[in-house]
Amino acid sequence: MNILQSHTALNREEWAKLRNKTPLLLSKNELENVKGTNDIISLQEVEEIYLPLSRLINLKVEASRQWKAVTCSFLDEKPKKVPFVIGVAGSVAVGKSTTARVLRTLLSRWESHKKVDLVTTDGFLYSTDTLEKKGLMSRKGFPESYDTQKLIDFMVRVKSGVDKVEAPVYSHLTYDIVPDKAEIIRNPDILIVEGINVLQVKNSNPLFVSDFFDFSIYLDAEESDIKQWYIERFFLLQKTAFEDKQSYFHRYKDFSQKEAMEKATEIWADINAKNLKENILPTMRRADLILRKNHDHEIEKVYLKKF
Template structure:
């Protein structure tokens, strides 16, 4: 696993984790709300762990365990995407159990944000890592908590997360404009104000209620809370 230079806070966390590396493979879960930068934190932590001698490290996103869009539609769960019932948690539990047992190589499903869907037949190979970094909205779900060795919660003020969410939407929409296969391609000709209003309705009616009800409780179970401030600066809370 490679990435850019990790944040100093992540280096310090990785060095601490490296000092108390267990005798068997472990799972480090990185959870938090929508758009707080869980993927970036997970990648940086993985790089820092390897640099601290705690590797090899694999990173898996819980997004890959979201049910495919077609299945969500068939179950009437399209508007509940990201809520606990929209994940294949039994399959995720199986992966975590096998990783901790030292089994492999294993395969984890892949989710592509360009498509906003799971990629058919695609997989990440997880081959007996010393540490698996699991990241995503469901990473601190209480139904997999018994299989997580270290729980990290990435926290940010709601207004900051909302602004980052909108920034991300704008970037994805620009990228989708000339990509007919992209999920946001149909919004290419919509006035910017209307498209952004649509995005914020999703934030207010789907993302924010889900985070408050199902993600935020994971903060109380976390071993480490990383607070993200203006400018994406991290500090231990």
């Protein structure tokens, strides 16, 4: 199926009009604090892209609640609060974290759903020790490197309205799961689940992570642009996070510009590009909304699923 058949395409101007007077309740300083490493986003981008999106999600949250109330009435059951779950997918370095955090901030400003939590699927990766034992370190980020059953069990508890659900924590510094540490999710109004793998399916599982989503978003861009953003981020981290002796990538801190370029290009080609083509990009059409970025990081087109 061609993506244009399943989704309505809107250019930036058409999409921006759908804001419908939704107020901008986000300051420039707040935006700086939520944007990811090496990502570029302006308040104008928030106004033209993310405010219409927050309005759409608000409408969907309200519709979801009404449908749950109808179902409970039909079954003669007492309504139970269950989070509205949003999935955010896309390649490494495409800007998922920024999108998720901006959405979290904007959605929490609506009176009807102030409690918005965010988890990343990085916490559901197998530990470095386990990946090494399984011979999967070179496949980190691929579907088989995740404890999928653990992630699904987490989603089941969230969608069952459990008051306290624990999610494992991942450190991008040590490149590993943080032992004996968990993030507590306490039945929020909205839960955003961000990760490269959230729309992927595995034939061996009767349930997929996306089965628990009420709405899903895919961040898209030309592969050449994403590769460039990844390399630029690598150079930036070399001067910052890689300096820390605890960093898994500390070994690269003294690389020359040429060596750093070669290493970043190698990692992209051997891991991230393969994962994008084999596992991530094929899931794009499953998303309810696709945000298409240009080479300047600006979202130039929005595709909204019709069916």
